[in-house]
Amino acid sequence: MRSLVGLVAVVVSASLYLYSLSLYLPAGPRRRPHSATDKEHLDSESEKLQPPDSAEETSRLKFPSDLEELRELAELLQFYKTEHTGYVLLLFCSAYLYKQSFAIPGSSFLNILAGAIFGPYQGLLLACALTTVGSTMCYLLSQAFGKRYIVNLFPNKVSMLQRKVEENQDSLFFFLLFLRFFPMTPNWFLNMSAPIVNIPITFFFCSVFIGLLPYNFICVQTGVMLSEVSSLDDLFSWERLLQLLAIACMALLPGALIRHYSQRRLRLDVQSQNGLITDKKVQ
Template identity: 65%
Template sequence: MRSLAGLAAIVAAASVYLYVLSTHLPPGPKQLPPDTEGADAQELDFRLKFPSDLESLRELADTLKFYKRENYGYVLLLFCSAYLYKQSFAIPGSSFLNMLAGAIFGPWEGLLLACLLATSGSTFCFLLSSVFGKQYVVHLFPEKVALLQRKVEENRSSLFFLLLFLRFFPMTPNWFLNITCPVLNIPISIFFFSVLIGLIPYNFICVRTGSILSQISSLDDIFSWGTLAQLLAIALVALVPGAMIKHYSKTHLKVDGLDSNGAGPGEIDRKRR
């Protein structure tokens, strides 16, 4: 119970910090109707929240780009804090934040941020699981942990490439890998670099997509040569590294028995009943 209380305290403190940061917007350029003055202006302040669909993503991107004109440091701090919050506590939704990075900061700066934040956040999640959650992970997911443990032992000589394989292909969710690797006794250095390298194609796809979405204002823009070239580059980045890792895995890795969710054969049979 002590470990669970410690984790709850960290989550609560991080939540309060993020709430305070997101509700205290700094003064910025305002675009108000001509007849809006005084107290009415305060009512037009944007309420920041995590995007849940493409429409809310575009609205949030427009808001943060609006504030970034004069408050770049604040927007950067807010984005980094929100990203690390999601990654550290294994909260789904990193794809929307990656697209948001591309929409706000552009394709290259956004990609750099996404890679660094995804790696840092995953490492924080690894450390939190190592300190507070090992016994709970084993208790909640005994069969999945046992299956991954067998695969780690079978591929101990190619452990780094096994982790790359699991990042490239959705054999098991990224958040589950983050909380399980401490249980599997994965060295943190191998974990860190496998995340940094293994998530580059995924981050690139999401960031580029967000950058394109922020530039598209009509259907005609989708079929422009520039947009089509970017979509082709995204497809190549998605396919080439995955094909190379898959080819390597056929001759060097033993990954039989892993399904798309990281479940073993016994667990699959029970799900079908």
């Protein structure tokens, strides 16, 4: 009971912090005319330059559930980032860690948002760092508060993962990489169950950073393209086609190397039935 109360206290505290942060949305950036010509030009575009009502802005600060909401949120945060980079960065990092720490689905939308707001390089660095830190926080929360509840809720899946971890102790790090590249179990479940099946936190931390790098790269590049593409002609340009080719190589090459290694060294279940893994082993 004490662990449940502690977990609820952590969730409530984090939720209040994130909500309070969204309420302190700073004033939107405005251009100041320096001459009569500039003033006339700005007057003609005043509707575009003036930010919407603050209450409306706050209502738009929510986790996106589809691409339309994602595009609207990206436009809003890009608008504020011009003069309030620190606030946008703090808000994005806080929201990302909130999702990852409490195993809330939908991190792919935030990875895409990272690419749209921060660009390909900063966006990828942020996505990888936040994914790793957030997953590690989920690991620590599960270790401190959730072991008994997770075992009671998912007894079969926990026992199956425990058995596979024990079978692959000699190559545990590569086994964890395999699970990230070819998830036999959802990432959120692996984050929560890792401390229960005695996966060392150092192995866990490094495997998340490396194993989810291709996935984060794809999502961030998707966000970059969504923020830059305005027509089908832009999408099918040579530059975009080369970007898509690079994304495909980034996604396929590490997975192929891990699969090649796993076929020789790991003992894995490779067939699934009714959401559970059957007992076929790869030597």
